[in-house]
Amino acid sequence: MTKRFTNNSTNYIINCFLLLAVVLSIQSCDKKKQIHSKSTENTTPIYKLVKKAESLQKSFQDDSAIFYFNKALVLCEPKKDYANQYAYILSKVSGILQRTGDYYASESALVKALPYLKYTSRPRFSQIIYTNLANNYYSIYDYDNALLYHEKALKIAISQFRKAQIKCDIGSIYLSQEKYAEAIKILEPLARKKTEDKTDAFNTELQHSYVLYYLGLCYLRVENHKKQALDALNESMEIVLKSKNDFELIGNCHALYLYYKKYENPKLKKYYAMKGYIAACKSNSVVYQINALSQVIEAEDGKDLRKYVERYIKLKDSTIISRKMAKNQFATIIYDSKKDKKENLQLKTNKIENELQLEKEKNRNFISFVIIGFTLISTLILVYFLTLKGKKEKNTATYKSERRISLKLNAELSTHVHQILKFAENNNLEEDKNKEIFLSNLDQIYLKTRNISRENNSIATNEKYASSLKEMISDFKTQNLNLLVNGLDTVKWNKINKIKKIIIYRGLQEFFQNMKKYNDATLVVLSFKIIDKNIVIIYSDNSTKTQNSRIILKNDLQNVENRIKTTNGTINFDNYTENGFKISFTFPL
Template sequence: MIPKRIQLFCPIIIFLLILFSCQKKKSVTKNEITNSPEVKRLIAVADTLFDNNKFDTAFYYYNEAIFKCNPIKDPENYISTLNRMAIIQQTHGDYAGSEATITKALPYTKYVKNQLHIWNLYVTLSTNYLDTYDYKNAILYNEKALELDTKYWQKLAAQNNIGVALIQDRKFEEALDIFLPLETKEQVVRDKDFYSSLLDNIGLCYFKINDGEKALNYMNRAIKVRQETKNPFGLGKSYIHLAQFYEEQNPGMAKKYMLLSYKEFSKINYVDGRLSALKMIIKNSTYSELRNYSNTYVNLVDSTNEFRQKAKNQFAKIKYDSKREKEENLKLKAHKAENELKLEKQKNRNIISYIIIALSLCLILILYYYLTSKANREKIEAAYNSETRISKKLHDELANDIYHTMAFVENKNLSLTENRAHLLSNLDTIYARTRDISKENCTIITDENYTVLLKEMISGFSTKNINLISNGLDSLSWDEISKTKKITIYRVIQELLVNMRKYSEATLVGINFKATEKNILINYTDNGKGIDTDKIIFKNGLYNVENRILKIKGTIDITSGSNEGFKVFIKVPL
């Protein structure tokens, strides 16, 4: 519902829209003529670059072809070109940009005679949805591809894609219903890559439904075919599935396949595959080996994120520059018509400027009032939550321990040695609990001793059952970081470790600190039981963590899954 103060501005906004519409007294039309030879030349150049993996330059020429192509008169070139552009963006992890590109082609599918172009469009769109975990739409567009009048092997490929989406959606028995009939198809058996992938997927499904004998049989058949074709991508997939198969029953064999998978994916620099293999290796490593692989994983994640962001920016810039160039050409052609309206528009612009300034000032005042009120409410709420949490700890934990100790003293003979020892043990537990509550709420020192204090707090959570590793803490220039951010970092790390000890059942915890020119990066990882991020509820500890980070303009990203550990990435601006 729109607040009353905002509703007051609606008549003014409507007036502005009417005023702008009155300016359109004249319009400039342009006959869109497709320059077919030029479009074909640009596409040919782009295809050559695409085949040679020069994607940035290929994207530029495809984009040039799009601006010269008429989608109604030449829909096949228009759709196929947009499809290639979407594939390039998809390859570089720009899924939002890929979807925006490919959906431009959908309105023109009705003009296409060769349905192969529509099939390619649907498959690319389904792959994009699969990569962004939208399995329902991934299946939907493969079903659309099945309905098209295309060759038999393309229908088989669409069926296989539906099965892959079902695997990702953890519907393994439904996936088997699709995969098993494909196993005997002559076209599938002839295509070694397709056939080995199918066998591996069947083996994975049987593994997920706990039919180990069939799972191992299909996985071994798949790897035999892939070893013949020497396909690093396929071998990497097979090895990582075998590692999952042996992980619980034969850790040594599992570790061997993890390393082989990482090696094969490294040959083709398949980043997602390398990260998946490294994640399993880290989970099954200890001591210095764990540290080395953890550092490799963190560095790979950082470099991948940076590379993908640069690619997104590059593709956006190419689109923007082409659009701007086209708009400038249109402006030059329309310059004469615009001059006739210039004086009248200038008067209206002045009026509109005054109205916009008045609106802006009002909105700023409203926003200031809202943010101030919100900040005051958050302060009161934070104080109340802190008091409630301390009270709950005192009542639920400390008071119960004291009550049981008092009952023990009243009912036991303290002259006996074992009873006195039990009493001392209870008193020690009460002392430790009191000390923990005190540490959680004590004043934090932010002077030159801050690093020592932070290390002591972190090491305090290390027990005989919990191995805690921290890296990079001394590499940060803490003197240049504000007091508020130091306190926030301390409390956030403390809250994460408290949650870990209470709920996660973790045996290994890693905390990595890293500084860039503008940010502090903190990576927290544990091998606990994890949580389902789709069902995560931000309350108590996790709410405090998120709220603290957002208050200092930072960002937080939580990654977890049932029995997959718990990972938190925090970025705090300097």
């Protein structure tokens, strides 16, 4: 309460003046009571907005749901007084982003809620936030952090049903870590006796199906459990079929596909692959459609193979575009909500100030209007010319960028696409060998297209810079190349200016692209160090290429060298030796 009063003292005093002009008796009102009124006055509007958002979410109108959730978030001020609503809304937003595959944005939403969990009146909200964080980490294969947050949620959970849910999730992580004995130890007691949800009987059945699903997959991975695996998976499937929930059906079909793949039953393997794909289409989940299509392509041996391959490529491309648009739209919604609030507060303040000004400075009105008019006209003229100039520069830059990307696409993909189409015409794709070659070539085209897209993406220079740099470097890792990165997290990137960050990012990106052309290394080590107020980046590998290759590489890296020199940095080439190749970059802090 005290902090609320301090942050809004100016507005409070102005409001008091207005109230005095209407009713003199309000002077005797208790201030704490007024503050308490303000802290709860938004409860009803927040409730209505959340209900509207939840309704849209149920009908899979995710963009509109996020819009209304964020309108409700704006009303949660101060956040301490609305901690329950604030945590709940962020958990719902994170759930939508998680379902669409945008795990980093989902994590960002959840992290905002963490400082306010201690102000919530219900432990349930903390448990939801921790569980969602765990699910995010699980989705990006960070199993250690996933287990950490599930353990936090387990300590907070009160009901036995919630605890059973969390234990089931922990079992699924052990399954992913191939710790089958630990997973079975947790899941078997849950499978023997259903844990009842006292608020919803159907949830009891659905949760039991999850336990059987994960237990069946564990049995499938260990020897001498063929019958136990099939019994568990079939029982789980029966429960899900009764629920008529297509989204839940996807996982069960996937599990039975894996079962019949392992025990070599092509007919049933194909049946469950197709059933899973149909369920994914009905649930409007593009990510699961792509996964299910890959299983259908693997199981398909008939004339429909080409149709599924074309559908797979189309969905892959559309996923990249839609995620980028969703991310931009999510950021725009947050910005617009904050902007609306700021503008509304500014309008209220201006109105009060104008009324007071009329009483005190009647003789200065004419001069004020002249100054305001002159300033407004000058501003409009300035804005007009700056906008005109900006549009011209933007159009020129856009044309150059589009032309460069077009030339690169033509140079790197046209020949490859022509070759794969020719291969498809001249070979029987029903043969396993040809099918594998064809899919491999499609993946190569997809990877090249994604790399070109990444080369032209904007670079995050905020707190996400380190994770973005890691992600870019890891993209160059292949089955034949083991890439180790040391010391990247020891650098305090927030103290380095944006220009140097961009040069380091683009320089390393271009360097790795050139190394792929001339390098046959199987092991690469990239080290980041701080030495004498300089960032030193050292690259070393076990390449067996000749000195001549080094000269060619040095010529191709001229652009990288020029970038580094603009920051007074240096690049040093070492000779190829029996132990490989080494190069270092130095940037002053």
